[in-house]
Amino acid sequence: MGEVGLYVEGRSVIHNLDPRVKLLWFVFVLAASIVCQFDGSVAVFIFLSLVVGMALAGLPLKRLLLIVGYSIVFFIVTILVWASYYQDVGRYLFTFAGVRVTDVGLLVGTGKFFLIINPIVSMLIFFSTVKPYDLVQVFSRIGLPYKAGFMLLLSLRMLSLAVSELRNIMDVQKARGIEVDSRNPFKRVANLIPVFVPLVIRIMGLAWELSITLMVRGFGYSRERSYAFPLRWGSRDTIAIILIAIFYTGIIAVKLAGFSTYYMIAGV
Amino acid sequence: MTQPFVVLGRDFWFAVAGILWIVGTVIFALEISGRTITRRGIVKVDLRWDAVDVSVTALTAALYGGALAATGGIPIIPGFTWVRPGNALAPLFGMLFGVPGALGVAIGNFIADALTGYLSIGSIGGFIGNFIIAWVPYKFMRDHSLRSPRSLIEYYIWGDIWGGVISSIWCSLYISWWLDLLEPVIGLPRALVWGWFAPWVIFNNAVVTTTLTPILGYLLYQPIKMRGLYWKDRIRFAS
Numbered sequence: 001m002g003e004v005g006l007y008v009e010g011r012s013v014i015h016n017l018d019p020r021v022k023l024l025w026f027v028f029v030l031a032a033s034i035v036c037q038f039d040g041s042v043a044v045f046i047f048l049s050l051v052v053g054m055a056l057a058g059l060p061l062k063r064l065l066l067i068v069g070y071s072i073v074f075f076i077v078t079i080l081v082w083a084s085y086y087q088d089v090g091r092y093l094f095t096f097a098g099v100r101v102t103d104v105g106l107l108v109g110t111g112k113f114f115l116i117i118n119p120i121v122s123m124l125i126f127f128s129t130v131k132p133y134d135l136v137q138v139f140s141r142i143g144l145p146y147k148a149g150f151m152l153l154l155s156l157r158m159l160s161l162a163v164s165e166l167r168n169i170m171d172v173q174k175a176r177g178i179e180v181d182s183r184n185p186f187k188r189v190a191n192l193i194p195v196f197v198p199l200v201i202r203i204m205g206l207a208w209e210l211s212i213t214l215m216v217r218g219f220g221y222s223r224e225r226s227y228a229f230p231l232r233w234g235s236r237d238t239i240a241i242i243l244i245a246i247f248y249t250g251i252i253a254v255k256l257a258g259f260s261t262y263y264m265i266a267g268v
Numbered sequence: 269m270t271q272p273f274v275v276l277g278r279d280f281w282f283a284v285a286g287i288l289w290i291v292g293t294v295i296f297a298l299e300i301s302g303r304t305i306t307r308r309g310i311v312k313v314d315l316r317w318d319a320v321d322v323s324v325t326a327l328t329a330a331l332y333g334g335a336l337a338a339t340g341g342i343p344i345i346p347g348f349t350w351v352r353p354g355n356a357l358a359p360l361f362g363m364l365f366g367v368p369g370a371l372g373v374a375i376g377n378f379i380a381d382a383l384t385g386y387l388s389i390g391s392i393g394g395f396i397g398n399f400i401i402a403w404v405p406y407k408f409m410r411d412h413s414l415r416s417p418r419s420l421i422e423y424y425i426w427g428d429i430w431g432g433v434i435s436s437i438w439c440s441l442y443i444s445w446w447l448d449l450l451e452p453v454i455g456l457p458r459a460l461v462w463g464w465f466a467p468w469v470i471f472n473n474a475v476v477t478t479t480l481t482p483i484l485g486y487l488l489y490q491p492i493k494m495r496g497l498y499w500k501d502r503i504r505f506a507s
Contacts, residue, residue, distance in 0.1 A: 030453070077460065120387065123388060147322060152329075152375060155325075158329075158330035192353045192480070196353075201488070205495065207497055215319045220322075
């Protein structure tokens, strides 16, 4: 976890882009992934572009591996379920877990896998490289009330406090002999009661202090909110969005034209 | 757990979940805009989203998101089924803090998705689905103290009876319908949505909300009320 929530402090080229560029990047990734959802051999290039994006942002690829690794069973099942719909279509490749996997089934299965994972990685880049302060401005710019964005910002700010309090309380209860990390899942769930009770009391005890702080700073006084550091769209943002648009519309165009990397390599 | 979904089939559940989705979305929009449904119809609520409401929402979101992320994933069947004890806080926050608490639960779920790296289009369904888990006991229970037989009976009717039916099933069907509808955009196979995801969400929520929530509610009602944060002490319905 970064300084606040998922944000990772950095001065990379991706960090320096306007958040709106990264939001549009997500939209392009989603659109391209939808178009390529039946062909994993093309959708993989969208995924690779995001891996490059993560590397450019200086984000540890371990994060990506954790996401995929944590749900590996789920992803394999997803690919197999999709592949099972196409058992009788295409060239037979192999049988796995009772599913007759064909080349068409595998292309669809992997295409759907990338349809799930690509937007997730794109959002991961977005939240890891956009400062929570700027998030509020993005919310305002897309027409949401600033209070909505502010609530999210405040939640993210309080998150690190909540998590550190949670860990402290867990340590204290462990020291008192309560097995909060017991191997027995039922015992572990039950032992969270002496963790959650002090946690809620401690954190909610801050509600009045926090609201007084907000009040004395004039929160809610005006319908419009001003920002000390407003978002500024620069030439590098324009260049970035043009490059992003060219790359993803290119992928969409070649896919719609019937191109498939697999069929090109296989010579079918 | 999956039997009712397999026996009744996808079309049945899609139709039922569609109705619940529409009702849930309308309720969410009404509550956020400061209106609520009562026996007298739709009435205005004295909810101004002032500094206190915003603070309560933000703190509950941080608590819920942090609890889900930090205690999430206690495996029952490794790789397939796990419980998230943090879910126990969802109905509790609705009961204690009202709409700001329910909105905090929705934002908290969104944050947990972001923290665990699963934030995507599907999270929009999870946002309102989690709001509903908190909203149902807030709205339908009259006594939120969980310190009287009546309060407990009300909780188990609206919060959890029939294995978490009312709020947990509503939440599960809400999200599942969204995932089914947006299958071409999200990519989850419909068979997996109704055969695995929907029963799993119900199981997951039911396990912790039937066991942990009433105990937590019993222990936390007084401290929260003493601090003046209990929603009935702050929020009034327009006459």
